[in-house]
Amino acid sequence: MEKKSRPPCYSIALLSATSLAYEVLLIRLFSIIQWHHFAYMIISLALLGYGVSGTFLSLTSSRLLPRFPKAYIVNVILFGLSTVGCYLMAQNISFNPEEILWDAGQPLRLLLIYLLLTLPFFFVANSIGLTLARYGSEISRVYASDLMGASMGSLGVILLLFLVFPSTALQVLGTMAIVAAALAWWEMKLHPRPVAFVLILFSIIPLLLPASLMKPVVSPFKGLNQMLNISGTRIVEEISSPLGLISILESPMVPLRHVPGLSLNATDEPLPQLGLFTDADAMTVITAHPKSREKLAYLDQTSSALPYHLFKQEKILILGAGGGSDILQANYHGVEQIDAVELNPQIIELVQEKYKEFSGQIYSAPNVNIHIAEARGYVSGSRESYDLIQVALLDSFGASSAGLYALSENYLYTVEALQEYVNHLSVEGMLAISRWIKLPPRDTLKLFATAVEALRQSGIDDPEKRLVLIRGWQTSTLLVKNSPFTTEEMVRMKKFCRERSFDLAYYPGITKAETNRYNILQEPYFYLAARALLSNDSESYIQNYKFNLHPATDDRPYFSHFFRWETLSEILSLRGQGGMPLLEWGYLMLIATLIQALVASLVLIFLPLLLFRRKSGYVPPKISRSRVGGYFFVLGLAFLFIEIAFIQKFILFLHHPLYATATVLASFLLFAGLGSAWSRRYANSDTYKTGVKLSVIAIVVVGLLYLIVLGPIFSLLGWMPAMIKILLSVLLIAPLAFSMGMPFPLGLARLGKVAPGFIPWVWGVNGCASVLSAVLATILAIHFGFMVVVFSALILYCLAMISFQKGWGDQ
């Protein structure tokens, strides 16, 4: 059937593109079906399919390799079928994460979801692993195709998600995978030739599946589904982009009345609203255009209205404009110029175009300038100064209270961010940040600590005179002023709070007797904490607090990471008595993911070794399994460490999370692919060690250099237009990624010469390490920062170089 064929490089590239796109898409889909952090855990573990494949191929490659073309194509077709099939099965398993500690059945369901989603990755890894094992001399080319294909996939999936709904994108991927099989048939010149055409025809099948079948089965506990239980509610609009699935909900019979933090004394009813859900949760609203200003009076009854009562603001900036509630609030107070920033252009389009009659096109008002940008980036690029910078209540209460944001990097609430905001205030200007209140207090206190730190780091020696914190039962508002608050302002602030029954938590000169009057807590926690955080003893207060209150920084941008190990056993012991909400789930999920991945990896890595041992004579005597396995393991860890850390570093430069991720990921994969292709010359001339040595030296030198110079480069060039910054980022990534693309194929090529039977095993080892790496990188970043992640990666590369020196059977 097959003569001396070339590796199916185009097919491999298309397959890798599809596989990477599939991974991104699954996270998107499961963020809609479940919640983002669960999506992250499920997909991370599903990627262990690569590890499973390594083990499987270790045991079967001797039988599969002689039938390579068939084995390759069958695996590609199975990948195509399982992309859609396994997703459909997995999404129909009713899994409720909140019941996981109550109900023993839930972990089993979760396991089943993992197993189902592991299958597609298993098949794709089989295809690529078999090709690597089959074409020993051409490994660099195969691997280059793999990486460059993945690079295209990382860009392609973002483009695809702009064009179609995630479920349709999945159908497209199913088709692409089967086209990859047809391509392989053609590339390998297999007979009968028309089969390639039959496969092309067959590839249309995923596209023909009915939309109703593909539609994500969203958890009944997500906000949107709960609202849909109410009579008369319906989704009137659904639009999708890589930033999320936006659903607009209309509820004509039972009006929506979303006004977080409304005063207990409020009597005004909110205006009619449309619900705006992102990924079937996190409701915000588009408010009906008010017939008169008075109709907006209810917005003056929330804690976030405080700054408007202290002095007359002429020019303000709203970060996170969304459906426009904060703009309406500013309009109510007669602000003359409003700059509003919103990341998602689709939301603006909905307000401005589709629902223009309903919303009254608030963003087109003469006093409003809307900017579609990432909030932090907008501020750092702006040369304006404002009387007020208002940071909207951006996340939903449900996710906030369950601690689900712990994993998400957030550059809005870091010390550096707050410094930047304050630098953009007029002399009398203020920064106002409202948050949901969690009990025992967490967010609000961490924000307060962050503000204190930001002011101190800016050289301000009287932060205690520039801070005000008030709270209702549900929300808190922190004010940071660019100069000391005046007595007159404090009189107005007290009046504002008294009229609305909001509590004073901190203001310059506060006494304990003034606190905890309307929304009574066991202790005046907020006041006590604010005093302690402003004292010289703040560090010991933070140390003794049962949640993590250390301010987030740009290097450790985890504002919502409140978890402390010291508190875990106490909380677990309170599990039956309502203690569950005290658990910070996000971080625990990360640890759970790591543990599960670690156990699975150990089995997957060591099982083939045990089985090898039984086949006496199979292992060439000079091969050191620990050195060879170690080499591919540390490479797997190091590659992703650097990739993940640099995505974060470049987010601060490119600002838009999507563009940053796409640019960094695609550039890394592309240049690593080129590096892999380049590494052939070392493989061909048998100078593997030189190749690895040179590449590792380059990685370490460039990596260290970047640790030092990237920060200054970014702050120097932060003002430049986005396109130039993207180009510059690509150029900066190129040398590093190019070098990083070399050690892996060189290792495989060297192994291919002395012990080709080991290739599937190290392929699996590398796959397992990659899964662990992504999780470990986040844990390291949470605890030590991204600098440490990069530094660890550089050390790992050095270790790889050392383990490459001997023990490879060819000395």
Added chain:
Amino acid sequence: MKYIHKVLIPAVFVLLMIAFAFAEDPYVKARLDMVKAIEADVRTTSRYINTEDLDPKVMTVMGKVPRHEFVPSEARSLAYRNRPLSIGYGQTISQPYIVALMTDLLKVAPKHTVLEVGTGSGYQAAVLAELVDKVFTIEIVEPLGRSAKKRLKRLNYDNVTVRIGDGYYGWQEEGPFDSIVVTAASSHIPPPLIKQLKPGGRMVIPVGSRFMVQQLVLVEKDHQGNVTTRQILPVRFVPLTGEH
């Protein structure tokens, strides 16, 4: 022999009674165990809820209301576990400990009229119905409201009136109320509900997700009409360690 008469006969009688009770209601023991579990939880949380024990009348009712009737048939075996259970439509029946705590916080008396917003399966309404004169309950999810209505009728809770609709405006014709329970999630406390609370009245709102109640908000209206909230963690937990 006469001792046998004195000991054995009453013992046999008691055993027969227990067996009879179990035959009548196989959930009696489960319910008693549930009550014990709640009592144990309350004791460990006493400092935070400002009481060593919950009102004995509340505990008696917790031991009486057939919770298994308020859960879906497939979850009956779990009905008396101290955990929340799904009742469909993305809604839950709360953890018994939380139901007891909420009921206790309301400080209801037999002559009281209580409003509940968010009927769910009707369990909380049934508990309240055992303690007060009249319970008015509103459910926004139509199928849930209908089945709760039927269930409460079948179980002879004649002092409960179920209405299907929007709870935001309360139930003005029947108000003002001595107590209000709001179990349906809301971004704020609806002003009409505060208005329909009698001076001296109490309103309880659980805050958190469907399966995990983070805190209970007790809204109190004093005799002058001033409204305050008290936020109660249902659990013994001090955020600071050591002295500070």
